[in-house]
Amino acid sequence: MLIIGIAGGTGCGKTTVVNQIISELPVDEVCVISQDSYYNDTSHLPYEERVKINFDHPQSIDFELLISHLKKLKKGETIQQPVYSFIDHNRTGETLPTKPRKVVIVEGILILTNPAIRKMFDIKIYVHADSDERLIRRLKRDIAERGRDINEVLDRYQTTLKPMHQQFIDPTKEFADIIIPNNNYNTVAVDIVRTIVKDRLN
Ligand SMILES: Nc1ncnc2c1ncn2[C@@H]1O[C@H](COP(=O)(O)OP(=O)(O)O)[C@@H](O)[C@H]1O
Numbered sequence: 770m771l772i773i774g775i776a777g778g779t780g781c782g783k784t785t786v787v788n789q790i791i792s793e794l795p796v797d798e799v800c801v802i803s804q805d806s807y808y809n810d811t812s813h814l815p816y817e818e819r820v821k822i823n824f825d826h827p828q829s830i831d832f833e834l835l836i837s838h839l840k841k842l843k844k845g846e847t848i849q850q851p852v853y854s855f856i857d858h859n860r861t862g863e864t865l866p867t868k869p870r871k872v873v874i875v876e877g878i879l880i881l882t883n884p885a886i887r888k889m890f891d892i893k894i895y896v897h898a899d900s901d902e903r904l905i906r907r908l909k910r911d912i913a914e915r916g917r918d919i920n921e922v923l924d925r926y927q928t929t930l931k932p933m934h935q936q937f938i939d940p941t942k943e944f945a946d947i948i949i950p951n952n953n954y955n956t957v958a959v960d961i962v963r964t965i966v967k968d969r970l971n
């Protein structure tokens with residue numbers, strides 16, 4: 770099994786890069802694990818408290834569950850990946866059965882901050898886009914897809930996104946084997962990663 774970790778700040782294009790990588794691969798050869806599925810279960814908190822959580826701090830992630838799921842996949846077991854709602858700021862209670870595959874891609878802003886999970890990755894990738902580009906993309910995406918308005922995104926950017934990015938996420942670039950510049954769509958870099966993955970599948 771080849772486990773690839775893909776990190777980078779919010780809006781850098783991780784999900785887009787993952788979709789480009791897997792688009793030409795057989796569906797039964799690859800599975801994707803999103804760090805967002807592993808936000809802590811906060812069902813015990815009311816919505817008014819959940820909305821105040823700092824979702825860009827490493828402590829917001831249930832790394833224990835994520836690591837145990839990766840270990841299960843390595844052992845050939847199917848896992849139940851939690852489904853997360855950005856509207857409710859919580860897990861939905863539903864799960865997505867995820868089968869072990871030859872290639873497992875784990876993507877998320879904080880996945881390279883955790884030493885134990887870092888050790889599990891065969892390839893570590895950091896997707897980079899400038900902060901103004903990321904903020905513009907995040908604004909558009911969160912308003913269109915995650916039920917947010919401009920004030921919510923800008924407040925969160927100033928209070929948590931920017932400081933957490935500087936403190937925790939950007940420094941993980943140093944752990945990356947490959948850094949993909951993604952201010953523009955980077956088809957060359959995606960092709961290189963695809964070639965590595967295809968080589969592994971043969
Ligand atoms: N290279 C790019 N150029 C322009 N827009 C992009 C690029 N990569 C991603 N996007 C767009 O930016 C938004 C955020 O991308 P996404 O892949 O969800 O980022 P992430 O998963 O890192 O938060 C999406 O709407 C996506 O279509």
Ligand SMILES: Nc1ccn([C@@H]2O[C@H](COP(=O)(O)O)[C@@H](O)[C@H]2O)c(=O)n1
Nearest residue numbers: 778779780805824825855858859877878
């Ligand atoms: N309830 C939540 C949980 C997370 N976020 C934000 O999502 C970002 C990470 O996801 P990406 O797809 O952008 O990598 C992170 O920056 C959190 O602030 C949220 O807004 N609400």
